[in-house]
Amino acid sequence: MTTDNNAITNPLEICVAQKGAYPVQVEAGKQYWWCTCGHSSKQPMCDGKHKGSGIKPVSFTPTKSETLYFCGCKQTRTPPLCDGSHNSLK
Numbered sequence: 001m002t003t004d005n006n007a008i009t010n011p012l013e014i015c016v017a018q019k020g021a022y023p024v025q026v027e028a029g030k031q032y033w034w035c036t037c038g039h040s041s042k043q044p045m046c047d048g049k050h051k052g053s054g055i056k057p058v059s060f061t062p063t064k065s066e067t068l069y070f071c072g073c074k075q076t077r078t079p080p081l082c083d084g085s086h087n088s089l090k
Contacts, residue, residue: 021082034080
């Protein structure tokens with residue numbers, strides 16, 4: 001028997017947190033961690049529920065303070081921001 005030290009210990013399936021964007025007032029220069037697994041209770045930001053799954057959050061640091069729209073369906077092609085991909089979900 002062999003052991004893979006990189007094995008996933010807590011497999012999670014990526015899930016749709018919501019079919020739409022999360023508006024977030026961001027601060028310039030502050031680092032944010034966008035949840036990519038969909039399981040965070042602090043959507044759209046990561047709360048660490050992915051740990052041990054092999055799924056990683058996306059780091060994002062805005063250059064100006066403004067309201068941005070973070071993806072809720074986790075299907076965006078422009079992470080971490082919403083690109084409207086939720087409109088094609090069933």
